[in-house]
Amino acid sequence: MPSLKDLKNRIASVKATQKITKAMKMVAAAKLRRAQEAAEAARPYSQRMSAVLSNIAAAVGSDDSAPRLMTGNGQNQTHLLVVCTAERGLCGGFNSQIARFARDHVRKLLAEGKTVKIVCVGKKGFDILRREFASLIIDRVDLREVKKIGFENADQIGKKIISLFEKNEFDVCTLFYSEFKSVISQVPTALQLIPAAVPAGAEQTDAAAAIYEYEPDAGEILNDLIPRNISVQVFRALLENVAGEMGAKMSAMDNATRNAGDMINKLTLSYNRQRQAQITKELIEIISGAEAL
């Protein structure tokens, strides 16, 4: 049985922890709002981009002139997985969810006899995947110093992927990130970057699409567009990740605050009980002492 003093210390320490988790929750809520705004602001660009892309892809058709980034190099042997996770922990199952999803994917590919290479974006995913696939990780991107993710960060990753592809380091590239569904639900998602899956697009609803003039010709624009589209996809994934991380952190910290509250209640109850018991004991001692006289 812990003494009264022990209990008192315990309560004080849990209270301090509760204060911290409460503050973290509020910080996460503020950051979540900002992350959501950023994701929202980035939406028009990626929407227009995919609209234009599907337009052009339809114009170019699937002949041999289509860029290699879109058609792939015809092989399916070496897979590059780009796994995006958060830089920090304390956000519930957010990081392990993505890592587990990627790990299952890696195991499946390895079982099929494929070669797998991994690029980690974010420290947490690297820490988890390193335990099992240390030899497969060829690179990692550290965004720890980055306060607000800008397009340049995504562009660097996109360029890295493309230059690896040009050196024939891999055949198929898949991006792993967490899609932000709502504050309490983030779904790990795999997105194939190369060969680029061109959005099918609405079947050329506006007649104008058919009489577009291209300058330079459509093929060249497509060559320019596809790498850009890869960067945009990475950018979108990173933004979704940030929003998801903050959402997960918020609910994790909310849970922690509530648990700490429960614990304080329980501890206070047993503290009071013990105090009462002690008082009763002292009274009995005094009374029985007086009776003996």
Place this chain on the structure above:
Amino acid sequence: MADFNFELVSPERLLLSERVSEVVLPATEGEMTVMANHAPVMTTIKPGIVTVKAVDGQVTRYVVFGGFADILPTGCTLLAESAVPVSEMDAKQIEKRIDATKSELDANSHSDEHKTRLESFLAELTQLNEIVVAF
């Protein structure tokens, strides 16, 4: 004068969406002026300056680094990789890009095609730098 809807979008946000009467774009194959009822054109953009003339005649200039434009008779959308109003631009940003491109070129591990593209990008940047400094 007839006006049309012009949108300037960067990956981070929608920079501008308003009715304008005239836009000058630094297209890859030469500058072009877009006015209302332009034929549908899709073109890539090189680093340069976009001049936007609003309906009331006010002129704003933006520095863009590559991108592409989607022109329709009813409007024009410019998807820029990065766009900054000239007034907020300083030469250092361009110089930083020039240095980055140079070092990428020096890394010397690219295909010839990629190299050519980098070189022309560098030339365009240098030219842009001179223009901005002149402003």
